[in-house]
Amino acid sequence: MAVDQLSSTFSALADPTRRAILERLADGEATVNELAQPFPVTVQAVSKHLKVLEHAGLITRGRAAQWRPARLRGRPLEDAAGWLERYRQFFEGSFDRLDDHLRAVQKGSDG
Amino acid sequence: MAVDQLSSTFSALADPTRRAILERLADGEATVNELAQPFPVTVQAVSKHLKVLEHAGLITRGRAAQWRPARLRGRPLEDAAGWLERYRQFFEGSFDRLDDHLRAVQKGSDG
DNA sequence: GGTGTAATCAACCAGTCGGTTCATCAACCC
DNA sequence: GGGTTGATGAACCGACTGGTTGATTACACC
Numbered sequence: 044m045a046v047d048q049l050s051s052t053f054s055a056l057a058d059p060t061r062r063a064i065l066e067r068l069a070d071g072e073a074t075v076n077e078l079a080q081p082f083p084v085t086v087q088a089v090s091k092h093l094k095v096l097e098h099a100g101l102i103t104r105g106r107a108a109q110w111r112p113a114r115l116r117g118r119p120l121e122d123a124a125g126w127l128e129r130y131r132q133f134f135e136g137s138f139d140r141l142d143d144h145l146r147a148v149q150k151g152s153d154g
Numbered sequence: 155m156a157v158d159q160l161s162s163t164f165s166a167l168a169d170p171t172r173r174a175i176l177e178r179l180a181d182g183e184a185t186v187n188e189l190a191q192p193f194p195v196t197v198q199a200v201s202k203h204l205k206v207l208e209h210a211g212l213i214t215r216g217r218a219a220q221w222r223p224a225r226l227r228g229r230p231l232e233d234a235a236g237w238l239e240r241y242r243q244f245f246e247g248s249f250d251r252l253d254d255h256l257r258a259v260q261k262g263s264d265g
Numbered sequence: 266g267g268t269g270t271a272a273t274c275a276a277c278c279a280g281t282c283g284g285t286t287c288a289t290c291a292a293c294c295c
Numbered sequence: 296g297g298g299t300t301g302a303t304g305a306a307c308c309g310a311c312t313g314g315t316t317g318a319t320t321a322c323a324c325c
Contacts, residue, residue: 047170054168057161058313062237069241075272088314090273095312109271109322117244124245126173127235130180133228134235169283186302199284201303206282220292220301 048100049126052119055099060084061092068102068115075111159211160237163230166210171195172203176212179226186222 055061064078079089093113096102100119105112166172175189190200204224207213211230216223 049173050168050170053164057165057168059158059161060313062160065241069244076270084313085315086272087274087316091313094273111272115241115244117241120238120241121245124235124238124242127231127238130176130226130228130231131235133180133226134232171283187300195283196285197302198286198304202283205303222302 048119049122051099052101052123055095055101056123058092058095060089061096064089064092064096064113065101065115068113072105072112072114075113078113159230160233162210163212163234166206166212167234169203169206171200172207175200175203175207175224176226179213179224183216183223183225186224189224 056065060082063081067073067078067081075086075090075093078093079086082089093102093104096113097104101116102113103116105114167176171193174192178184178189178192186197186201186204189204190197193200204213204215207224208215212227213224214227216225
């Protein structure tokens with residue numbers, strides 16, 4: 044099991060079912076049964092997914108009678124986005140040219 | 155094994171060794187031995203990591219004599235960042251208030 | 266207090282993962 | 296061609312993952 048936060052976050056996001064759950068939660072909180080409905084898996088499987096998401100801090104669980112509504116939490120997503128942001132320089136244009144550009148930058152100034 | 159691109163990308167990023175490899179590659183291309191040096195694992199293990207990264211499209215491999223330099227490729231990172239970007243609304247401020255805000259928005263306009 | 270529903274727990278299973286060791290391939294160089 | 300170095304291939308191992316089924320807990324309602 045990944046110990047660091049970032050690994051937990053990316054690991055949680057690596058599953059398409061879990062990403063779909065998060066997308067659904069972006070529209071507002073939902074119960075396990077509601078979340079499980081669109082997927083061809085059992086409620087127990089979704090419950091496990093929610094535990095993974097909760098462990099990664101991507102959701103919090105409420106308590107209302109026998110329901111445990113899940114709610115999206117943005118912070119880990121923000122951290123993940125922050126990590127990726129550092130590679131923005133590689134996003135734009137051809138990565139082939141980027142290498143030359145980087146080498147030039149490294150020689151010309153501090154990193 | 156994850157079939158979709160986004161899952162492959164997040165899965166590849168879920169390992170701290172692989173993220174460190176990418177960080178190193180941001181400084182320019184490097185060989186397997188160079189990449190393996192900082193880590194307390196064998197070269198073979200790093201070679202496996204590179205295969206995962208290559209499969210996810212996060213790196214490309216060159217060919218120079220008996221060396222196979224790895225080079226960072228930004229495209230999948232950009233896609234991952236794009237997916238996360240859709241949650242930017244959840245980044246800022248308290249997520250508790252966000253829920254109220256979302257409900258208000260949902261009532262006020264088309265959902 | 267018994268019944269029905271929401272959700273989790275527990276045990277199990279097949280497949281994948283990250284790592285190892287040993288063996289092999291590929292290219293350079295004398 | 297043989298030795299050395301860079302890198303991968305193959306087999307194996309323990310741990311984790313995503314899924315199942317069956318049992319159990321927690322709460323509402325009559």
